[in-house]
Amino acid sequence: MAIRSIRTEEDEILRKKSKEVDVIDDRIRELVKDMVETMHKYDGVGLAAVQVGILKQIIVIDLYDEKPVIKIINPKIIKTKGEQEVDEGCLSFPNKYVKVKRPEEVVVEGLDENGKKIKITGTGLLAQAISHEVDHLHGIVLTDVMIPGTMEYITPDSIEEKKSKK
16 A cells, blocks of 8 residues: 555646546555545545546545445446535645535445445535545536635644634
8 A cells, every 4th residue: 555646736637537447456446545545644534536646436535433434436426415515625725625515415326446336325524525526536626616705725823823812
């Protein structure tokens, strides 16, 4: 396993559409493991393969809630329900947070790392994370879906400043 470099907002690859995975082999499984390790290293909730420079339809999500890491190959959102306005960040947009509207619930289908069909229903934060990562696979980034005028830059100094005002 290896920590991969995360592509950031100026990298054009983030605007490209990812391709479906045709064959799930050891190379794909290794990529999935690397993605999980990279996501954990940078304290992310989710990561799409394109964010590590690979144009394959693969996402990983960890809500750090005692449940296993979600790994989906060729994810397709087949149903959405409701709406939530949420704060959202992205490992490819370090220290930037925006408000976005996301579905309150999503149903996603795809394959696990062994090629078995899976179907996951996510609500709240999981629905948000699935929507965010699937957007990446279509070349859609955080600034494309943000509510205009909501971007905040968070730096260690601004966090300390907020604490001192309380």
